[in-house]
Amino acid sequence: MKRVYNFSAGPSMLPEEVLRKAADEILDYKGCGQSVMEMSHRSSVFQGIIDRAESLLREVMGIPDNYKVLFLQGGASSQFAMIPLNLMVNSHKADYVLTGQWATKSWKEASRYGETRVIASSKDKTFTYIPKLDPKTFTPDADYFYICMNNTIYGTLYHTLPETGKVPLVADISSCICSEPLDVSKFGLLFAGAQKNLAPAGLTIVIVREDLVGHAQEITPTMFNYKTHVDGGSMFNTPPCWTIYICMMVLDWIQNTVGGLGEMQKRNQKKAKLLYDYLDNSKLFRGTVVPEDRSLMNVPFVTDSDELNAKFVKESTEAGFVNLKGHRTVGGMRASIYNAMPYEGVEKLVDFMDKFEKANG
Numbered sequence: 001m002k003r004v005y006n007f008s009a010g011p012s013m014l015p016e017e018v019l020r021k022a023a024d025e026i027l028d029y030k031g032c033g034q035s036v037m038e039m040s041h042r043s044s045v046f047q048g049i050i051d052r053a054e055s056l057l058r059e060v061m062g063i064p065d066n067y068k069v070l071f072l073q074g075g076a077s078s079q080f081a082m083i084p085l086n087l088m089v090n091s092h093k094a095d096y097v098l099t100g101q102w103a104t105k106s107w108k109e110a111s112r113y114g115e116t117r118v119i120a121s122s123k124d125k126t127f128t129y130i131p132k133l134d135p136k137t138f139t140p141d142a143d144y145f146y147i148c149m150n151n152t153i154y155g156t157l158y159h160t161l162p163e164t165g166k167v168p169l170v171a172d173i174s175s176c177i178c179s180e181p182l183d184v185s186k187f188g189l190l191f192a193g194a195q196k197n198l199a200p201a202g203l204t205i206v207i208v209r210e211d212l213v214g215h216a217q218e219i220t221p222t223m224f225n226y227k228t229h230v231d232g233g234s235m236f237n238t239p240p241c242w243t244i245y246i247c248m249m250v251l252d253w254i255q256n257t258v259g260g261l262g263e264m265q266k267r268n269q270k271k272a273k274l275l276y277d278y279l280d281n282s283k284l285f286r287g288t289v290v291p292e293d294r295s296l297m298n299v300p301f302v303t304d305s306d307e308l309n310a311k312f313v314k315e316s317t318e319a320g321f322v323n324l325k326g327h328r329t330v331g332g333m334r335a336s337i338y339n340a341m342p343y344e345g346v347e348k349l350v351d352f353m354d355k356f357e358k359a360n361g
C-alpha cells in the first residue's frame with residue numbers, strides 16, 4: 001500500500017489513525033455485530049455516537065451552554081439559505097463582506113429572502129486580501145453580519161473579527177473549523193461543511209446561539225428550520241450516521257492525540273510557516289495573498305509562467321503530491337494543509353518545490 005500526500009481543498013485528508021480505527025470497526029462496531037453504516041439511527045449504540053460527537057465538539061471548541069450544536073446535511077451551501085430564512089426576521093436586513101466565491105454565493109442566496117448590503121469586497125484584487133472594516137459603515141439594525149472566515153479558494157483568513165456590537169456575527173468556518181482556538185461566544189452562528197477538516201462529505205455542523213432559534217420566516221421549509229433540528233436532536237430525519245461516527249473519531253484525535261486546539265494551532269502554524277517561508281524566499285514561486293491575511297489552511301501560489309505551473313502540477317502529481325492544481329479562477333497551485341496533513345507532508349513538498357526550482361529556475 002502506498003498513500004499519497006493529498007493537498008485537496010475538500011474532501012481532504014483524514015488522520016491515518018482514524019482511518020485505521022474505522023477499518024478495524026467496519027464489520028463489527030464494538031461487539032454489536034454490525035457496522036455503523038448499517039445500524040438504526042434510533043439505536044442506543046448510535047445515540048451514544050452522536051452524543052459523544054456533540055460533547056467532544058463542545059469540549060474541543062469550548063462551546064458555551066447557550067449554543068445548540070446541530071448535525072445536518074445539505075452541505076455548507078444549504079446554510080446560505082437557512083441562515084437568512086431563520087435569522088432575517090426582524091429588520092429583514094443583513095450585512096455581507098465579499099471575500100471570495102463562497103461569501104458571494106451566500107450573499108446572492110440571502111438576497112432572495114431580505115435586504116442585503118455589501119459592506120466591503122476584495123474582488124478588485126481577485127480576493128487576495130481581507131478588506132479593512134469600519135463598524136461605522138455597518139447597518140446598526142441588521143439581523144446579522146456575515147463573513148466567510150477562511151476563504152478556501154483564495155487562501156485568506158480573518159485574523160481579527162469585525163466588531164458588530166449587538167448584531168449577531170455569522171461565520172462560514174467550513175475550511176478552518178477546529179484548526180485553531182475560536183471564541184464561540186463572539187458569534188451568533190457558526191457553520192461548516194465537515195469535509196475539509198472533520199469528516200468525509202455529507203455532514204454540516206451548525207453552532208447557533210439558542211435565542212436565534214425559533215423565529216424562522218413563515219415560508220421556511222420544515223427541514224430548513226433550525227428549530228426542527230434542535231427539537232429533534234439532529235434526528236428529525238435520518239442523519240448522516242457514518243459521517244458523524246468518523247467526525248466523532250476525528251474530534252477524539254484532536255482532543256486526545258493532538259492535545260486540543262491550542263496544540264492543533266501550533267502544528268498548523270508550524271506547517272504553514274514552513275511553506276510560506278519557502279515561498280517568500282523562492283525566486284520561482286510566490287504566494288498570491290498579502291502576508292497579513294494569509295490562511296493557515298489553504299496556500300495558493302504561482303510561478304510567472306502558465307507552462308511552468310502546468311509542469312509543476314504534472315511532476316508533483318507523479319511524485320505523490322496530489323491535488324495541487326489551483327482553483328480555475330486563481331490558476332497556478334494551491335496546497336490545502338488541513339489538520340490531518342502531517343508536518344512531514346509539507347516538508348517533503350517544500351523539498352520537491354526546491355528541487356523543481358533548481359531544475360527550472
Ligand SMILES: *Cc1c(COP(=O)(O)O)cnc(C)c1O
Binds near residue numbers: 075
Ligand atoms: C467547501 C466550502 C463551501 C461549500 O461546501 P459544500 O458542503 O460543498 O456546500 C462553503 N464555504 C466554504 C468556506 C467552503 O470551503
